Each structure stands twice: as structure tokens, then as C-alpha cells.
Amino acid sequence: MLFIALLVGSLIGVLEGEGLLTWRAPAWIVPTLLFCMLFLAFCKINPQELRLRKWHFVLLVYQMAGCLLVFFGVKPFSALLAQGLMLCVLMPTATAAPIITDRLGGNITQITAYVMLSNIMTALLVPLFFPFVNPTVEISYGERFLQILSHVAPLLFVPFFGAWAVRLTYDGVMKRRGRAERFRLPKTLAGLPFYLWVALIVILIARTVRELFDYQGEILPIVCLFVGTMIICLGQFLFGRYVGRRCSAQPTVSDAVTSGQALGQKNSALAIWMAQAWLCPLASLAPACYIIWQNIFNSWQLYRAGRAQTPRG
Numbered sequence: 001m002l003f004i005a006l007l008v009g010s011l012i013g014v015l016e017g018e019g020l021l022t023w024r025a026p027a028w029i030v031p032t033l034l035f036c037m038l039f040l041a042f043c044k045i046n047p048q049e050l051r052l053r054k055w056h057f058v059l060l061v062y063q064m065a066g067c068l069l070v071f072f073g074v075k076p077f078s079a080l081l082a083q084g085l086m087l088c089v090l091m092p093t094a095t096a097a098p099i100i101t102d103r104l105g106g107n108i109t110q111i112t113a114y115v116m117l118s119n120i121m122t123a124l125l126v127p128l129f130f131p132f133v134n135p136t137v138e139i140s141y142g143e144r145f146l147q148i149l150s151h152v153a154p155l156l157f158v159p160f161f162g163a164w165a166v167r168l169t170y171d172g173v174m175k176r177r178g179r180a181e182r183f184r185l186p187k188t189l190a191g192l193p194f195y196l197w198v199a200l201i202v203i204l205i206a207r208t209v210r211e212l213f214d215y216q217g218e219i220l221p222i223v224c225l226f227v228g229t230m231i232i233c234l235g236q237f238l239f240g241r242y243v244g245r246r247c248s249a250q251p252t253v254s255d256a257v258t259s260g261q262a263l264g265q266k267n268s269a270l271a272i273w274m275a276q277a278w279l280c281p282l283a284s285l286a287p288a289c290y291i292i293w294q295n296i297f298n299s300w301q302l303y304r305a306g307r308a309q310t311p312r313g
Helices: 002-017 029-042 054-074 079-089 097-103 108-133 140-177 192-214 219-245 253-264 268-278 282-311
Strands: none
Touching: 002 192, 002 282, 029 079, 029 097, 029 108, 029 140, 029 192, 054 079, 054 097, 054 108, 054 219, 079 219, 079 268, 079 282, 097 192, 097 253, 108 140, 108 192, 108 253, 108 268, 140 268, 140 282, 192 282, 219 253, 253 268, 268 282
């Protein structure tokens, strides 16, 4: 289904780029889909079970050190490529990562903790890093921090605390009635976040392909960004899985999946906005390309997971 969504989104983007289709998704639809997805996903977890794990800190250190190594390592060859690939390492975990992680059999509670941790870290560190990357931007640390937080908070913390409020209210009512029943998301809604995510992928891929069509510059930088983001994307998914196995006392497939999604699935929309606001606008094409690669990889993972669960014979 996710692969079909990639194809449909690409087709819509091509039609829009060629001028054969003029309709575009309203601006409110993406944040609305994200909010509904996350609210339903967070209803599945008990916030009191959120715990920090060793791999959380290992991945945070990787993001901080890795983005600087990539930037200064690539900068002598191309400043544009350096900024774009740096963003692909620095940008936080996607707010929708718990949906795919849950579908792949990972631990939704652990990845939710890392989603919050990585987004907070990004809001704190990006205002420190970007003046070195682009000294021409004249804006204070506090302003940059608040701008990033204003993009992250409504779509991360509001659905989280909203789901927690629903859980506490339901459990409180059951307790007053003398019943031991605890809140659970109805089975009819349990799979809905994934289908909302599929609809969101169609919109995001269409937007990415359309932006590539609108690009009027040289083709070589785009090819380099496209290939570079593929290498970064695959490397982060695999390295995340490695860290999950190595940093768990009793490693399981779930640990590897959770850590891999935490590092590999990125908040590309936030990175695109940061590039357009404070870096070279063309660098925003790197996280746009990353959207394509991470969803191709997720599609392949979901296909493999589905094959593994299908009884043979």
C-alpha cells in the first residue's frame, strides 16, 4: 500500500509539474492528518511507561557529531551538498515514526520517547549550529529556538498530552465506578493511523516531485543531492538497527526495528522549512529527496514484514 502511495503521489506530482493538473492539497490538510495520526498512535501508549534507553543517548550523540562531520567533510567539494546532507543527519525523528514502527513490530513507547527527545534537542542545537553554517543570517538564538518550537510543539506535544488526558479521564471514571478496566484504543481505530499516513505520503511525494519539476538550475547538484541522500538514508536506517542490537541488554528484533526507525525516519518537512528560512534554499531539496528514499525503504520493510507474517503452504 505504501509503495502504491509513492507511485500515486509521483504521478500527481508529474501531472502538476507538466501543468496537466492544477489542484493542490489545502495547506491545512497535512497538519490535520499528522495531528489525527499522532493522537490515535499516542492513545496506544501509557505515558507512565516512557523510559530513556541507552540507545537514545547513542543516537543523540550521533546526530550531533554526525551532522558536523558530514558538513565539514563535504563542504570543500560543495557548500550546497554539505548543507543538504547535514540536514539529513541533523533533522529530528519524524513525528509519524511511531506509526510505521508499530506496524513493523517495534516498541511504540520507546520510539515515542525518542521522537520527543530528538525534536527538543533539535530546537536547542540548531540555533547554535546554523550561524557557523550560514553566518549571513542575522537572528538571535532565542528567536530561532521559538520558531522551531512553534513548528514542533503543536503537532507533537498537543496530541501527546491530549491522548494522555483521554486516558486519565477514562481510567478515573472506571475507578470511580469500581471497575479495573483501563483505557484501550478501540480495535476499529487501531489501524487507522497507518492509512492516514498513506494518504499523507501521497500528498508529500506529490509536493516533492512538483518541486523537482519547478527547479530551473543545473541538474548535477540535484543528482548529487539525490544520490547523497540515498546513501545517508540507507546508512542511518542500518546504523540505527546496529545500535539497537548492540545497546540492548537482551537484543531483540523489536529493539533493532525501533532504533532503526528512530534514526532513519526523519522529520523532512521541518528540515525543508529550516533550509528555506536560514540556509541556501536549494539545500531544501535534500530533505525533499530524503522523503522519497525513506518511504521507499519503509515500503520495502513493510513488504518484508508482511511476507514474514503470511503463513506458507
